[in-house]
Amino acid sequence: MSGDTAVRFAGIDLRNPILTASGTSGYGSEFAPFLDFDRIGGIVAKSLTLEPRQGNPPARIAEAPAGMLNAIGLENVGVDAFVTEKLPLLPPTLPVIASVFETEIDRYAEVCKRLSGVPQVAGLEVNASCPHVKSGGIEFGQRPSLLAELVRATRRAADAPLVVKLSPNVTDIAEMARVCEGEGADGIALINTLQALEIDLHTRRSVLRNGLGGLSGPAIRVVAQRMVWQASRAVSIPVCGIGGIQTGEDALKFLVCGATAVQVGTANYLDPQASQRIADETAALAARLGNPVLREWIGTLEFPGG
Numbered sequence: 001m002s003g004d005t006a007v008r009f010a011g012i013d014l015r016n017p018i019l020t021a022s023g024t025s026g027y028g029s030e031f032a033p034f035l036d037f038d039r040i041g042g043i044v045a046k047s048l049t050l051e052p053r054q055g056n057p058p059a060r061i062a063e064a065p066a067g068m069l070n071a072i073g074l075e076n077v078g079v080d081a082f083v084t085e086k087l088p089l090l091p092p093t094l095p096v097i098a099s100v101f102e103t104e105i106d107r108y109a110e111v112c113k114r115l116s117g118v119p120q121v122a123g124l125e126v127n128a129s130c131p132h133v134k135s136g137g138i139e140f141g142q143r144p145s146l147l148a149e150l151v152r153a154t155r156r157a158a159d160a161p162l163v164v165k166l167s168p169n170v171t172d173i174a175e176m177a178r179v180c181e182g183e184g185a186d187g188i189a190l191i192n193t194l195q196a197l198e199i200d201l202h203t204r205r206s207v208l209r210n211g212l213g214g215l216s217g218p219a220i221r222v223v224a225q226r227m228v229w230q231a232s233r234a235v236s237i238p239v240c241g242i243g244g245i246q247t248g249e250d251a252l253k254f255l256v257c258g259a260t261a262v263q264v265g266t267a268n269y270l271d272p273q274a275s276q277r278i279a280d281e282t283a284a285l286a287a288r289l290g291n292p293v294l295r296e297w298i299g300t301l302e303f304p305g306g
């Protein structure tokens with residue numbers, strides 16, 4: 001691996017550690033008019049299910065202090081349309097991580113199988129953490145035994161590097177990270193959105209039709225940093241940090257906490273070029289602070305008590 005910004009995450013070589021987060025950059029091609037794909041590490045596509053899904057009815061996004069709430073309900077085109085219609089629109093040199101979500105373990109495994117052998121899929125991210133679909137992600141990401149079963153089945157079905165995206169809505173994130181490592185995951189990614197509720201006083205209803213939603217954006221960054229630090233200390237597989245990243249400074253902080261790569265989510269809604277700007281800022285800031293080699297920043301947090 002060469003170059004000051006290059007990192008290797010879960011067996012995937014990235015030109016820099018900045019990826020776009022699932023659900024915030026479509027299937028990648030929507031960003032082609034705005035984004036120079038050669039300036040980011042790669043993309044994580046919208047979570048895919050076996051069949052196409054419509055998602056929840058509106059209102060399904062809302063503002064929150066220093067962030068946003070969403071309850072999209074995993075609208076997506078389905079795995080087969082992704083492979084035949086969406087992937088071919090992306091440059092073959094761009095690392096694309098396909099995100100997988102389902103309601104049953106065997107269906108998760110089937111989605112992974114359909115993504116196997118697809119040359120443009122650099123890796124799979126198993127979304128074990130969706131906080132707003134009643135029969136699905138919340139169960140897997142919150143119960144160690146179910147999570148273990150899920151990782152085992154998807155590991156068996158996948159031929160590409162397997163990353164498990166964890167829910168922050170748990171008591172002990174280190175335990176969940178260890179479960180993933182124990183079942184053969186190549187990496188973990190965290191955090192998904194924090195379960196949240198905002199209300200309209202006039203109607204005394206949730207502002208989201210679904211009721212509960214997931215909080216993302218700058219409001220969650222420091223929580224995410226804490227969890228990345230705890231998870232990365234618990235396992236030896238690499239960690240991808242996600243949560244409220246808006247600047248190169250934020251990204252570099254995640255690397256120091258133990259992340260090998262990071263994902264940019266909500267910031268894409270403010271500026272579709274956010275990820276390439278953050279990639280440039282991260283490299284420039286690291287150089288300014290005395291070490292341009294980004295992989296040498298990983299896990300260098302000095303913490304009282306070790």
Ligand SMILES: Cc1cc2nc3c(=O)[nH]c(=O)nc-3n(C[C@H](O)[C@H](O)[C@H](O)COP(=O)(O)O)c2cc1C
Nearest residue numbers: 021022023047070127191192216217243244265266
């Ligand atoms: C509108 C929206 C849709 C999302 N959809 C997905 C999804 O399909 N799959 C997934 O794993 N995460 C999804 N996420 C979570 C993000 O990938 C990310 O984990 C989270 O937003 C925290 O990062 P951020 O603060 O940078 O946005 C979504 C987030 C938002 C805001």
